[in-house]
Amino acid sequence: MPSGAPAREAQPKSQASSVRYDGATKRYRGASEPAVDHLSLEVPAGEICVLVGPSGCGKTTAMRMVNRTVEITEGDVLIGESSVRERDPAQLRREIGYVIQQIGLFPHRTITQNIGAVPQLLGWDKERIRARSAELLELIGLDPELGDRYPAQLSGGQQQRVGVARALAADPLVMLMDEPFGAIDPINRERLQNEFLRLQAEIRKTVLFVTHDIDEAIKMGDRIAVMREGGRVEQYATPAELLMAPANEFVEDFVGADRALKRLALMRVADINLWEAPLAHVGQATAEVRAKLEAPDVEVPFPLLVDGERRPLGWLSERDLTADVVPARPDSPLGPVLELDDVMRDALADLLQHETQYAPVVDHQRRIVGVLSVEIISEFLASPEAKTDEHPAVERPHD
């Protein structure tokens, strides 16, 4: 997984720092149990760390320790090498992007002024603020003409995008996002999540992301900290590790019974061993093709007709093979064609939807690389090896 460290060179305009919790504890006066109990974890620069857990588990409290909107009782939080406890809270917060579920745009300021709130505090001049605001509006996919509008004139989804832009305005070292898409309808939430992941691929901020939704956590996180009541972290791992090897019953329950299926959302077709396709060319002798089918390591019972560039044309049926040579028009349609980049969950959905067992997988030039079958996927899900196997190529779906 590409981490944030090299991204700093690639994107000189964007900065990010690691965040390290060092035994950070929050006790509220009068409460018998701490809200956050000796939390220690490190978020590498440029990664998204999701704090997930049931309500009351202290995830928001833990997040708020970073910008000192919650004061730390004991322990410390370090941004880069410096302790947040030694910083003036207001100064510190200007270096940390802050996005909350209710957005909290200033109703009396225009969009440009909202985005320019932190730059204004930092003393940027008007022209620079206006330019930065326009740049960010473009980055989040909003018409720069919206800059002169007031928040009330924007839709909920647009307002949330502006909330993200406002948090990014002064190029923060860290972003705190507290259920940022929680109040958005499911369709727009999906869109905003995808947009943010695309944005993050460019800007590579260190993000602390709070949610109670495990699916969102798996989708958004480079790493996930599963928390439970009393502010304890039960497991801190990559999404794949979390799904493959839950540390205990609590995590297993929280991740859900369908965690095997959830894993498919983390994989791409390229991550699994495909079957080799028995290939046939137009005009080839059918006897030759039949011989291929009988080879011991061939698992696909039908030959795949390809053109001169090895691009799939269709499946040959038993009837096609009764002729002497392979016909130009195959009997069976091609059906779904998958790409190596496809997310495994979507690939499975494709197969099921077309009521087919097999689908050819092609590369970027649409040349055949293998065949994916429902059987491969179910074997993968059932294999004990699947639960321990580390997939280095596993990467978050970005679309």
Next chain:
Amino acid sequence: MTSPAVIAAAGEVGGDFFKERSSGTLPCQAQSDHLFCFDWAKDNIDRYGTPTVQHLEIVVLSVVIGFVVAFALALLAHRRRSLQPPLLAATGVLYTIPSIAFFFLLLPLTGFGRDTAIIVLAAYTLQIIYRNTILGLANVPDAVKDAARGMGLTERQILWRVELPLAIPEIVAGLRVAVVSTIAIATLVVFINAGGLGTQMYGSGNLTFPTSIIIAAAIVMAMALAFDLVLLTVQRLTTPWRRVRPA
């Protein structure tokens, strides 16, 4: 309100008015069924100049002083929540004192004249301005304050750049009520010799000669309307975000 003592006091204040009336003949006196005497109004319109200016001065000074005090109290109570109930009670008690009684209670301390009038009128504005300022500040959404704090605004910046601008509609609403009621109550300061349009309204003779009461009342109403309109305009100009059409 119309006890002999009060009328006597009013008689002193509006002295020249009554003197002139008792010495001259009133054009409409014969027809006492006339509600409004145009001839008299035409000849005497100049008498209202000075009382109108006095009235304006008293109102403006009272409201400005009342606003400064109430606003300061509201900011204090906003910072220290525990002060809110006692301050609300204190300003509320002031508001319940009958105005004439309030004037005369202060006479031994501050004597006849404008100072006493302004103290009383300012005291009356405290309740409504204080309460509306507190209300306006309380109506600012928590999420907006949370976002402001999280972005690194100091508490002072949150107050002046976020909370107070958003509280303008409620604050101005309080000011409008305060101004209109002050303009009305200021007609009573004539009884402590502080002038104003009350001089043209209250007096033994006036009760059977309504023309002057009507003119003075019309000026009072016009003044109230004008102030209200000005404040409404100020509010609209300072809160353009409230006029946008939602998405």
